[in-house]
Amino acid sequence: MCVENPMVLNVKWEEPRVIGECAGCFENIVEGESIxxxxxxxxxxxxxxxxxxFCLESGERKVAWE
Structure with missing residues (x-):
């Protein structure tokens, strides 16, 4: 289907759906983001x-030795 004028389409913008919370920055993760x-x-x-x-929050800092 070829549309000459895309302004005639009935396309409504919707907010992306939140699927979870990032364990690193604690912001929302929404549909379409790479995770x-x-x-x-x-x-x-x-x-x-x-x-x-995330690594700093969930891990424990240690000094490596032989």
Whole structure:
């Protein structure tokens, strides 16, 4: 189907549906965003800042030794 004038289509914009909360930045995750989902059901945005925040929040800082 070819539409010459897209303004004649009856297309209404809808808010994206929230599917969860990011365990890194604690903001909403909405439909269409790239995410990483863990085995326990937690989700984070596919973003290095959210991944770093998640690791720092859920992990424990230690010093490596031999």
């Amino acid at each position: 990483i989902e863990f085995l326990d059901g937690q989700m984070i945005h596919y973003d290095k800042y959210c991944a770093m925040a």
